[in-house]
Structures are given as C-alpha cells and as structure tokens.
Amino acid sequence: MLLIHCPYCEEMREEEEFSPAGQAHIERPLQPEDISDEQWAHYLFFRKNPRGLHHEMWLHAAGCRKYFNATRNTATYEIMETYKMGQAPRVTANEEGQS
Amino acid sequence: MSKSIQAESPLHHAQLEQLIGQSSEGGITLHEHKLLGHLNLRGNAADTAFLAGVQEALGVALPTAPCSSAKSELAQIMWLAPDEWLVIVESGTEFDVEQKLRSYLTGHFAVSDISGAQTLLELSGKDIIGLMKKSTGYDLHLESFPVGKVIGTTFAKTGAHILRLDENTFQLVVRRSFSDYVWLWIQQSSQEYGLTIV
Numbered sequence: 001m002l003l004i005h006c007p008y009c010e011e012m013r014e015e016e017e018f019s020p021a022g023q024a025h026i027e028r029p030l031q032p033e034d035i036s037d038e039q040w041a042h043y044l045f046f047r048k049n050p051r052g053l054h055h056e057m058w059l060h061a062a063g064c065r066k067y068f069n070a071t072r073n074t075a076t077y078e079i080m081e082t083y084k085m086g087q088a089p090r091v092t093a094n095e096e097g098q099s
Numbered sequence: 100m101s102k103s104i105q106a107e108s109p110l111h112h113a114q115l116e117q118l119i120g121q122s123s124e125g126g127i128t129l130h131e132h133k134l135l136g137h138l139n140l141r142g143n144a145a146d147t148a149f150l151a152g153v154q155e156a157l158g159v160a161l162p163t164a165p166c167s168s169a170k171s172e173l174a175q176i177m178w179l180a181p182d183e184w185l186v187i188v189e190s191g192t193e194f195d196v197e198q199k200l201r202s203y204l205t206g207h208f209a210v211s212d213i214s215g216a217q218t219l220l221e222l223s224g225k226d227i228i229g230l231m232k233k234s235t236g237y238d239l240h241l242e243s244f245p246v247g248k249v250i251g252t253t254f255a256k257t258g259a260h261i262l263r264l265d266e267n268t269f270q271l272v273v274r275r276s277f278s279d280y281v282w283l284w285i286q287q288s289s290q291e292y293g294l295t296i297v
Contacts, residue, residue: 001236008165008180008181009165009166009250009251010165010166011165011166011243013237013252014236014237014252014253016236016253017251017252017253060251061258062251062252062253062258063250063251063252064165064179064180064181064183064251065179065180065183065251066180066181
C-alpha cells in the first residue's frame with residue numbers, strides 16, 4: 001500500500017482512501033464552437049500515456065472528497081509531489097531530463 | 100392511517116434498546132446517538148463574514164484547520180473538507196439551527212439538513228483500539244490521532260468520519276445505507292472482546 005499526501009487534509013493517508021482520476025491540467029476550450037471537430041476530439045478523448053513522469057488527478061474519495069494533482073512516475077509508482085488544484089507542479093519532465 | 104409519522108433510526112430494525120444491559124462485561128461499548136440533527140454547511144473559509152456569521156449563530160468559531168472539530172452548547176462541528184463542515188445538533192433543533200444559520204449568513208454558502216442520511220455511533224471500551232485497528236488503516240496513536248481530531252477514512256470497506264472524543268472513545272458518522280453493514284461488522288469484530296450496548 002502507498003501512503004499518499006492529501007494537500008487538503010495536509011497529511012499522509014492510505015492509498016485505499018483515494019481513487020485516481022486521470023490526466024491533470026486538461027483545459028476545456030473557452031470557445032468550443034470555434035474549434036474543429038478534431039481539436040474537440042483531442043480535448044475529449046486524447047490522453048498522454050507516458051512511461052515515467054506523469055501529472056495526474058487523484059480524488060480523496062473517503063476523506064475530504066477533493067480532487068488534487070500528483071506528479072507520479074508511472075514506471076516506479078513513485079509520487080514526487082501532490083499539490084492543490086490550480087497550482088503548478090514543481091517537478092516537471094524537463095527538469096528530470098525526460099521527455 | 101396514523102396521522103403522526105414516527106422517525107426511525109437506520110438501525111431501527113436492530114432494536115438496540117432491547118439489547119441494553121444484556122451484557123455488561125464487554126471490552127467494547129456501543130451506543131447509537133440516534134436521530135440527531137445533522138447539517139451540512141458549505142462556505143468559503145477565507146470569507147471573514149462567513150466565519151463571523153457561523154460563530155455568531157453556533158456560538159463557537161468554525162474549525163478551519165484540517166481534520167479539526169469544535170463544540171459549543173448548541174452544536175458539535177466537524178471539519179470535512181476545506182469548504183465543508185458537519186454540524187451536529189440535538190434532535191429536533193435542526194430546523195431552528197438551520198434557520199439561525201441562514202439568518203446570520205449572506206452571500207455564497209449552503210446549509211443542508213442531512214439528518215436522515217446518516218447516523219452517529221459511539222464506540223468506547225478498554226479494547227476499542229483493537230477493534231479500530233481491524234477496521235481502519237489510520238494510525239490511531241495519540242500523536243497522529245489526538246483527542247478532538249476528526250478524519251474521513253475507510254472503516255471496514257465503507258467510509259466513515261471518525262471523531263476521537265477521548266483516548267478510548269470514538270464517534271463514527273456512517274451513512275444510512277451502510278449502517279446495517281457497520282452494525283454487523285461491529286458485532287463480528289467485537290466477538291473476541293465482548294460487546295455491550297448502552
């Protein structure tokens with residue numbers, strides 16, 4: 001079991017309390033009617049699937065029921081950081097020297 | 100048809116009243132605080148007018164620190180999330196307290212009466228830590244779970260908000276639909292210690 005830090009409860013909790021919620025930092029197009037079907041489809045369906053560093057959303061389902069972001073290595077399952085919604089990650093792929 | 104509708108706890112069928120006093124030597128003691136008023140309060144903790152209004156209405160400052168709780172003569176308040184609190188009041192006073200909150204609060208807030216959605220169980224006894232260890236993965240040491248702290252966590256595969264009242268007393272807020280499961284779980288997991296209903 002992993003211990004995951006919830007940035008809202010401000011402490012480490014059991015993985016059992018959380019559920020993953022997919023890729024983070026996806027922005028809804030401000031003017032959906034102005035973009036092509038292809039761009040809209042990319043927004044709706046296209047997701048990254050990297051080996052290595054990944055920014056993703058998690059839900060503290062059994063605790064405060066808030067979504068937050070995590071930077072996780074998909075190969076080792078190491079969670080480098082968790083941060084609140086609206087914040088920018090401190091650990092990014094470029095700093096780590098990965099693509 | 101009867102004109103009066105009797106409120107029933109979600110554990111009405113368990114007939115806990117009839118089990119009171121049947122066993123007095125259990126290491127676990129269970130009491131259901133049934134039919135209390137549960138109000139869900141939402142608002143912006145950074146809004147000083149909101150905080151002042153709640154303090155005025157409930158007689159105690161809203162606990163804004165994560166996992167904290169507060170108590171006044173009128174209500175017990177549990178922190179659920181940065182913008183969400185559970186206010187537990189005496190049975191029958193929930194409508195008045197809700198009206199009182201509404202009269203003191205303005206702007207962006209929400210008060211919902213969710214009394215029928217959940218129930219409050221109080222677990223205590225000398226072996227309570229043993230039962231809690233079976234039921235939740237949270238660290239129960241007083242350093243990580245001090246008196247007055249409230250956590251939302253998993254409790255035997257379901258969820259519960261757990262408030263520590265003293266070293267060996269915990270209050271559990273459980274969902275109505277899961278209360279029978281929790282009741283069965285408590286019976287089974289307290290078999291080795293003995294269960295006393297009060």
